[in-house]
Amino acid sequence: MSFWNFQALGYDFLVYGVVFFMLFIIVYMLPKYNTTWSFAAHLSLLASFSILHGMAEFFEMQRLKNPIEWLTWSSCILMLTSYVPLLEFTRRTWNEIFRSFRLSEPWMFGTASLMLAGLALSSSASVDELLDVLRLFVVAFATLLSGIALFATVLTLTKRDRTGPKAGWLLILGLVFVCYGASSFMLFQPDLSPPTPFLAFSLFDPSVQSLRTVCAVLASLGLVSLVLLAGENCQIDAIAFEWSQKALVITDANNVILRINNAFTESTGFTPEDVVGRGIGLLKSGRHEDDFYQAIQESVDRSGNWQGEIWERRKNGEIYLSWLFVTAVKNFTGAVVYYVGMRIDITERKAMEEEIKRLAFYDPLTKLPNRLLLRDRLKHCIEVERRAGQNRLALLMLDLDRFKAVNDRLGHKAGDELLQQVAERITNRLRNVDMVARLGGDEFIVMLENIVNPQDASRVAEDIIRELSKPFTLSENHDVWIGASIGISLYQQHGDSLEILMDHADKALYQAKDQGRGCFAYFSEDLTIAARERIELEARLRRAIQQQELCVYYQPQVDIASGLIVGAEALVRWIDPNEGLIPPARFIPIAEETSLIEEIGEWVLRETCNQGQYWLVTGLPPITLAVNISPYQLKRCDINALAATVLAESGFPAQLLELEITESGIMENQDNVMELLDSLRSQGIRLAIDDFGTGYSSLAYLKSFPLNVLKIDKRFIDDIPYSKDGMEIAATIIAMGHTLGLKVLAEGVETPEQLAFLRERHCDTYQGYIKSRPLPAKEFANLMHSQLDDMVNKRHPLSSYQH
Numbered sequence: 001m002s003f004w005n006f007q008a009l010g011y012d013f014l015v016y017g018v019v020f021f022m023l024f025i026i027v028y029m030l031p032k033y034n035t036t037w038s039f040a041a042h043l044s045l046l047a048s049f050s051i052l053h054g055m056a057e058f059f060e061m062q063r064l065k066n067p068i069e070w071l072t073w074s075s076c077i078l079m080l081t082s083y084v085p086l087l088e089f090t091r092r093t094w095n096e097i098f099r100s101f102r103l104s105e106p107w108m109f110g111t112a113s114l115m116l117a118g119l120a121l122s123s124s125a126s127v128d129e130l131l132d133v134l135r136l137f138v139v140a141f142a143t144l145l146s147g148i149a150l151f152a153t154v155l156t157l158t159k160r161d162r163t164g165p166k167a168g169w170l171l172i173l174g175l176v177f178v179c180y181g182a183s184s185f186m187l188f189q190p191d192l193s194p195p196t197p198f199l200a201f202s203l204f205d206p207s208v209q210s211l212r213t214v215c216a217v218l219a220s221l222g223l224v225s226l227v228l229l230a231g232e233n234c235q236i237d238a239i240a241f242e243w244s245q246k247a248l249v250i251t252d253a254n255n256v257i258l259r260i261n262n263a264f265t266e267s268t269g270f271t272p273e274d275v276v277g278r279g280i281g282l283l284k285s286g287r288h289e290d291d292f293y294q295a296i297q298e299s300v301d302r303s304g305n306w307q308g309e310i311w312e313r314r315k316n317g318e319i320y321l322s323w324l325f326v327t328a329v330k331n332f333t334g335a336v337v338y339y340v341g342m343r344i345d346i347t348e349r350k351a352m353e354e355e356i357k358r359l360a361f362y363d364p365l366t367k368l369p370n371r372l373l374l375r376d377r378l379k380h381c382i383e384v385e386r387r388a389g390q391n392r393l394a395l396l397m398l399d400l401d402r403f404k405a406v407n408d409r410l411g412h413k414a415g416d417e418l419l420q421q422v423a424e425r426i427t428n429r430l431r432n433v434d435m436v437a438r439l440g441g442d443e444f445i446v447m448l449e450n451i452v453n454p455q456d457a458s459r460v461a462e463d464i465i466r467e468l469s470k471p472f473t474l475s476e477n478h479d480v481w482i483g484a485s486i487g488i489s490l491y492q493q494h495g496d497s498l499e500i501l502m503d504h505a506d507k508a509l510y511q512a513k514d515q516g517r518g519c520f521a522y523f524s525e526d527l528t529i530a531a532r533e534r535i536e537l538e539a540r541l542r543r544a545i546q547q548q549e550l551c552v553y554y555q556p557q558v559d560i561a562s563g564l565i566v567g568a569e570a571l572v573r574w575i576d577p578n579e580g581l582i583p584p585a586r587f588i589p590i591a592e593e594t595s596l597i598e599e600i601g602e603w604v605l606r607e608t609c610n611q612g613q614y615w616l617v618t619g620l621p622p623i624t625l626a627v628n629i630s631p632y633q634l635k636r637c638d639i640n641a642l643a644a645t646v647l648a649e650s651g652f653p654a655q656l657l658e659l660e661i662t663e664s665g666i667m668e669n670q671d672n673v674m675e676l677l678d679s680l681r682s683q684g685i686r687l688a689i690d691d692f693g694t695g696y697s698s699l700a701y702l703k704s705f706p707l708n709v710l711k712i713d714k715r716f717i718d719d720i721p722y723s724k725d726g727m728e729i730a731a732t733i734i735a736m737g738h739t740l741g742l743k744v745l746a747e748g749v750e751t752p753e754q755l756a757f758l759r760e761r762h763c764d765t766y767q768g769y770i771k772s773r774p775l776p777a778k779e780f781a782n783l784m785h786s787q788l789d790d791m792v793n794k795r796h797p798l799s800s801y802q803h
């Protein structure tokens with residue numbers, strides 16, 4: 001016997017269909033549900049399938065089983081899946097639903113169980129009795145489970161103080177399910193009458209089926225209450241969304257804006273009409289790279305949310321800083337369906353923070369860092385130096401001279417203005433990495449980072465003193481003259497802690513003041529003397545260039561095989577009217593530290609070429625003239641262009657000009673030196689590598705350069721004949737130079753033993769006091785003339801030395 005009354009089931013599902021259809025009308029038409037279109041669409045689907053299913057059951061009743069069996073099953077499955085949007089609608093994931101069974105809203109679990117029951121109920125048309133019994137059991141069990149779940153919901157709601165009509169409805173629904181399940185079990189009793197159609201006849205029928213029918217009606221009402229409840233929740237959410245004080249934006253998974261709230265409109269000026277349907281990129285400020293947005297997206301997709309500062313754009317184009325919190329809303333499969341973004345405009349807060357920071361760490365008058373910030377930064381720098389094992393930090397303590405007089409005479413307002421101008425002048429002199437702070441009153445402190453040598457600090461000090469000794473024009477046309485004294489302490493040399501360095505800079509400042517103000521002093525006297533000498537020499541050198549106190553001396557370069565002078569090295573000399581000859585070793589390093597080397601180098605090159613051309617014109621035999629090129633010239637000037645100009649202007653043949661570049665000069669300019677040497681060579685200019693053996697150039701590297709001559713450094717020649725190692729090095733360099741196809745010249749040859757050794761080792765040329773010291777042009781020309789005379793008298797053949 002079959003337990004199923006297909007007609008009754010048909011009625012059941014037709015009723016469900018009508019109920020769902022009415023629900024669809026309610027949630028779609030009534031704006032208070034504030035529902036999404038998709039939810040309404042799913043309700044309508046649910047209604048359609050319920051009706052379809054009801055009809056299918058009727059057909060089943062009339063034994064039109066086979067043609068519509070597929071329809072019955074498929075409608076049943078579709079009905080089940082139609083509940084998925086209902087879950088989504090409540091914005092819960094499956095995980096949360098199961099968690100909520102324990103914690104909060106297990107009615108969703110009840111709904112799921114009901115669906116299971118629906119599936120079992122709707123599986124139709126089987127004549128297999130055993131299967132019917134099984135299905136009935138499943139229906140009974142699932143319905144009971146639903147009832148229990150609903151009871152649990154009531155309990156939870158009561159606990160959460162959310163009693164009232166919702167809890168009442170759910171209580172009824174729970175009872176209904178329990179009765180429905182119990183009545184289904186009762187159907188196992190064979191003596192009970194078979195089920196009858198539920199709507200038409202069963203209401204007054206005292207049979208079990210009547211009970212089931214009443215339960216079915218009540219279950220429909222329960223479902224209605226569930227949807228209404230969901231609608232209410234949704235309405236609460238919508239109100240909370242709209243009236244939240246935080247600007248909220250909901251986008252879909254493709255970042256297309258779906259909704260914004262009032263706070264968002266207030267804060268950005270964008271209305272829903274402006275933004276809904278458009279990409280979130282509309283809010284971009286242009287201050288962040290694409291990587292930034294990509295990182296946010298990755299973080300949200302990975303961890304579900306992201307928060308941080310972001311610059312965005314208001315409707316009026318204004319850029320503002322906001323704190324953004326983005327959360328991904330996922331569906332039950334774990335796929336992102338929405339992004340909810342909450343924005344808090346923090347522009348003002350940030351400005352306030354900045355202001356607080358400014359007040360705490362900056363001097364309000366000059367806007368310079370104050371003592372606190374200086375201490376902080378200094379501490380950090382000392383730590384960095386300590387870790388790197390370097391000493392590149394200097395502290396300059398500065399005190400204004402005659403500031404008090406200005407303040408007393410012209411008033412505080414003028415004093416303040418003066419301090420502001422002082423701060424500006426000091427700042428202008430410094431590099432970005434340096435820092436100047438105002439300690440208070442007329443005291444300033446400068447922190448110099450990455451100084452190359454101790455003299456750098458005095459150079460900066462001197463510049464600042466010079467700048468501050470120029471007149472200041474204050475408002476009301478007051479011109480005032482002040483000055484400054486500076487005390488310098490160096491990290492490591494004068495102290496390795498913040499306190500000691502500050503204290504020693506302060507003591508040095510007092511020394512500077514004692515020495516008559518308007519000057520600097522290091523904490524250690526020897527440094528002060530050396531630095532002041534240097535600065536004085538620099539000033540004198542500038543004057544010397546202007547007053548043409550520089551001249552070029554020429555030191556002969558001799559062919560070892562023939563003993564003839566085949567070239568000369570041009571060496572600059574400074575003849576000071578008072579001090580006499582000042583050697584280049586004293587002033588070239590100073591010139592290199594300043595831009596003076598460019599001026600001096602150009603002058604020496606021009607002077608040498610002019611001299612060489614003059615000698616050629618006046619009948620001296622052609623010899624090579626070698627000019628030193630400083631590594632700093634290589635860095636800062638276009639030597640190639642300069643050489644071309646000078647050669648063209650003087651008429652001196654390029655083949656007779658040799659440029660000497662030190663090994664370290666090549667190594668320091670590796671990036672562009674090859675290109676430069678190539679272009680010099682293509683002009684026909686000869687190239688020599690100076691001071692060879694003192695640097696660290698690799699042979700393979702050297703081989704790649706278009707060189708002509710290799711000059712062995714004097715220190716190796718000095719070793720001859722005293723040091724076996726030194727001699728071996730000299731011999732090796734000669735052999736190596738020849739292997740590379742270069743001529744080898746030995747520098748600083750002073751003794752016949754050295755010369756003999758070099759001859760024995762087939763060194764090509766030499767230069768040294770044994771032949772001659774560097775000579776003024778006139779004396780060098782005389783030397784050349786006497787060599788010519790000797791050659792004529794002794795009929796000595798000209799050197800076979802080939803360039």
Ligand SMILES: Nc1nc2c(ncn2[C@@H]2O[C@H](COP(=O)(O)O[C@H]3[C@@H](O)[C@H](n4cnc5c(=O)[nH]c(N)nc54)O[C@@H]3COP(=O)(O)O)[C@@H](O)[C@H]2O)c(=O)[nH]1
Pocket residue numbers: 555569570571572583584585588601604628629630690691747748749750767768769770774
């Ligand atoms: N960039 C430029 N540098 C130049 C220029 N003129 C000179 N210099 C460099 O100055 C350094 C010192 O030069 P100087 O005092 O002229 O000394 C040179 C010779 O006088 C000296 N020398 C030569 N033979 C001997 C000797 O037998 N004994 C001895 N004690 N000294 C000797 O060697 C110096 C030449 O060196 P180098 O240039 O390496 O060949 C010096 O580094 C010059 O380069 C200039 O115009 N520009």
